[in-house]
Amino acid sequence: MRKRPIPEATVARLPVYLRSLLALAEERRTLTVSSEELAGMAGVNAAKVRKDLSYLGSYGTRGVGYDVEYLLYQITRELGLTQDLHAAIVGVGNLGRALASFKGFAERGFRIAALFDVDETVIGTEVAGLTVRDLDELKEFAAEEPLAIGIIATPADGAQEVAERLIDAGVKSILTFASSVVKVPPDIVVRKVDLSIELQILSFYQQRREAISSAREANRVLEGELPGAAGLRTGAAEHAASFDERRAGTLHSDRR
Amino acid sequence: MRKRPIPEATVARLPVYLRSLLALAEERRTLTVSSEELAGMAGVNAAKVRKDLSYLGSYGTRGVGYDVEYLLYQITRELGLTQDLHAAIVGVGNLGRALASFKGFAERGFRIAALFDVDETVIGTEVAGLTVRDLDELKEFAAEEPLAIGIIATPADGAQEVAERLIDAGVKSILTFASSVVKVPPDIVVRKVDLSIELQILSFYQQRREAISSAREANRVLEGELPGAAGLRTGAAEHAASFDERRAGTLHSDRR
DNA sequence: CCGGGCTTGTGACTCTATTCACAAGCGACC
DNA sequence: GGTCGCTTGTGAATAGAGTCACAAGCCCGG
Incomplete structure (x- = not known):
């Protein structure tokens, strides 16, 4: 088990544990939590919790459990949430708008820094407190204010091109909602959410x-x-x- | 390999193949498609395509490939998309609205049959051509017009209760966007999409x-x-x- | 109707993930 | 300071997914 390569499946669960721990930390009832309890909150089984957490290091105390605050900090750090990441949304349709106003991002330290679109009737309008920019301005914008994450909320046929533009602008992490396959170089991480x-x-x-x-x-x-x-x-x-x-x-x- | 238990991972890819096949069927250029080609379109490897398709049966022809139309039909059938399923969205916030107007659902034969909320300022308003109903009417609505799928687009704290109400109304498949763990009896299938x-x-x-x-x-x-x-x-x-x-x-x- | 070229279908292997089960270790209480 | 109960951390076992590689089988041209 010694050190790292955190499995992908574990990475996907860390945010769930994080949320559970935040809930525990808020109601300051417990300073410590057992894998059993955490498993209950996260909806997984206790052995999995222990194994997952063991990839981060030995942060628990036998006979006692895990210190909520400490574990919270460790997971936050491991997920890279200590720094605020900036994201841009490309495609300001219904979905793009909903994403722009979504509170959940800010809660975890993600900042929607800009909105882009190609539709001239949308460019210049204000959405969720941001002025929609022309997609052509993406690169120069990113040069000023580095973007960690690009969110694609365009129709399927525009998605590949948008992805390439994002990559060209230095974005290395992409979340796409477009119902099309987006192909990227191996150093770019793409996650895809397809509602249909x-x-x-x-x-x-x-x-x-x-x-x-x-x-x-x-x-x-x-x-x-x-x-x-x-x-x-x-x-x-x-x-x-x-x-x-x-x-x-x-x-x-x-x-x- | 003999018959069934289609692996979960395969099920998740069938819709991707389906989309690729639809694209092929539209540009009526090819009546047949090889696993290689399909793999390219779907962004996976060819062996995986073949193995996935083999779970459905032997629908290919050696030396030739798969008949596009026939495969299309088989996947459609396997996914249960031959019948139109009705879905209800609970929670008409930004996300709920976006989902209600999302075209992609109808394209695959899903019909958003109703919208529900608890907020009185929203109930009665019209969204995407539907009048938002009071969540209390859910059960009677479902009695009239059976709902296959419930979509939860509420804040996290309401999600569990909404899920229970959906289940009580006879819904057996739930898609939740709420950032909370939703617990359901074993005969209910839940999928969770968590943007954050x-x-x-x-x-x-x-x-x-x-x-x-x-x-x-x-x-x-x-x-x-x-x-x-x-x-x-x-x-x-x-x-x-x-x-x-x-x-x-x-x-x-x-x-x- | 035979041979060559192509593509499927699948056994065998590998890799990843999950689950089990238990020794190791901590804290509390006597 | 010993022992008892509880909980972690982790090897080992199992299950699931992905990949490889090749025999089986089909089509076509001669």
Whole structure:
């Protein structure tokens, strides 16, 4: 276990622990927290919490737990949240606007430093206290006020070009909401949030569930209950059973 | 490989393939597509495409590729997108509004059937062509017009209660944007999109990158290059050096 | 109807992540 | 100062995902 390479999956959970710890720190009831308790708050299992935290170092005390304040500080530091990072949003449509006004960013030390768009009817207007700039000004803006993060909230077809412009302006971290694949050089980190994909994933499991319940129905029919519904949607039965058995209560978020 | 349990990771990629296939189908240039080509469009590797598709069945033709239309249909069916699913958005703030107007949902057959909120100043107003309803009406609404999916776009503190109400109204699939852990019974599927967590993850890798490059700089200084820069950023260099030492060797290998 | 070129489907391997289970270690109380 | 209860930290086991590499199989041209 000795030192570093913090697994990607762990990195994705650190912010969740961070939020839980902040909640604990606020209600100053507890100075210390056990992995069990933290796991409960974060919605994961306790062994995972311990393993995750162990990648940061040995910050707990056996028999006692983790010092809330200290752990808070360590996670904050590890996530690089001690410095305020500046971000720019490109694409000031509905989503871009919502993101610009989103309070959650500032709470974690992210500052939306500028908004950009290409639409002349939008450029110059004020959104969430910022004047929307022309995307062409991106590079010079970034030269003055370095941008750590670029947020792409444009339609799919503009996303690749925007990404390239951001990279050209020195941005190394990109969060894209565009429903298109954005290709970048290996030293650039991209994260993608695709709302319609999320729904499609839900749809898959929803459909599965329906297949299962109608399979159950079919089974009941076979067993002599529910005599009316015979014949509907057979064939799903076996498939359903294995599903049910395999993944009773799982599912997370990921992406990763 | 025989039949089913489609891995979660595969499910998450199917919508990406779907989008690529739709693009191919539109420009009616190709009736068939190779895993290689599809992989290029989807931004993944070809073996993964083949393995993913093989979970659906043997829909390709060796020496030829996959029939675009047929594959399109199979993925659509597997994702349950043949039926239009109805969704409700709870929480009509900035984000809720943006989601309500988001075109991407309809494109994949999702219909935003209703908007709910608890804020009386919002209830009754019209957003994206829908009248915002009182959250108290959720259950009766769902009784009339079954909702497959609930989208939570409320502040964190309301999310758990909203989730419970959705479940009580018969919703089995939930997409939450609230930055809080939502706990649900095992038969409910929840997906969570947390914007501020995404930025925190980017921050982590950003910070790591900075640590690496300043470590490189420190090394160059030690080796006698860059004599001019001595003294600058000492704090960072020192931190970087110890960082470097602790994880020597891993720095370069774990680049993605 | 045979051979060559291409592309799938998949076993085998590797890597990452999760879970288990327990020894090590801390604090409190006698 | 010893022992008891509790909680961490982590090896070992397991599960899941990604990658490799190649045999199987299809199409086409001769």
